Amino acid sequence: MPGRWFCDNARMTAAGSRPESRDDLIAIRRVRDRIDREYASPLSVELLARGVHMSAGHLSREFRRVYGESPYSYLMTRRIERAMTLLRRGDLSVTEVCFTVGFSSLGTFSTRFSELVGVAPSVYRDDPSRSVSGIPPCMAKQVTRPVRNREVGDATET
Structure with missing residues (x-):
């Protein structure tokens, strides 16, 4: 709907580009938190996606949509x-x-x-x-x- 906004700590996005579900948003935040905690460990998008039961492609798209950068870029x-x-x-x-x-x-x-x-x-x-x-x-x-x-x-x- 035009005029409605979805707000996240990282940025605000139009309602049409928000994560598909609340569960996806929770999973993406868990990935971000895991990266923040385990940045020195060998992490890959596939490993991160497996940890939240998503495909690597879906995780990458949703992470970029919510935080404005890919999980790999955030890790770096x-x-x-x-x-x-x-x-x-x-x-x-x-x-x-x-x-x-x-x-x-x-x-x-x-x-x-x-x-x-x-x-x-x-x-x-x-x-x-x-x-x-x-x-x-x-x-x-x-x-x-x-x-x-x-x-x-x-x-x-x-």
Whole structure:
């Protein structure tokens, strides 16, 4: 129905594009919560879908519809966010951080990190201007959240 909106923590969508059922929405939230908890574990869309008794395709479509990104993209963002925190602390090497957050390849980690953050992990670790000192903890998560290049382009156009 036009004019009716479905509201979720992630975003608002028109009623015509909401998940097909309340059970689907609950399952998708469980997947998001599992990704948040187990980001360092080897997770695949198939494994996540099996855990909520959905097909991988259905889970991917509904997750994207509700949260605006695929489950894989959400997982990569969580891993990179955690890596940023560990790199700011400075007590682990880039390689140790890579494996701690769940990547199995340093090359893939560096590529994904550079895509989302804009600089290589070693540069991020060594650059004191990227520190969050002086920023209240309630704001630090928002300020340090990795942003995909296409999202930056969208934000600067408005």
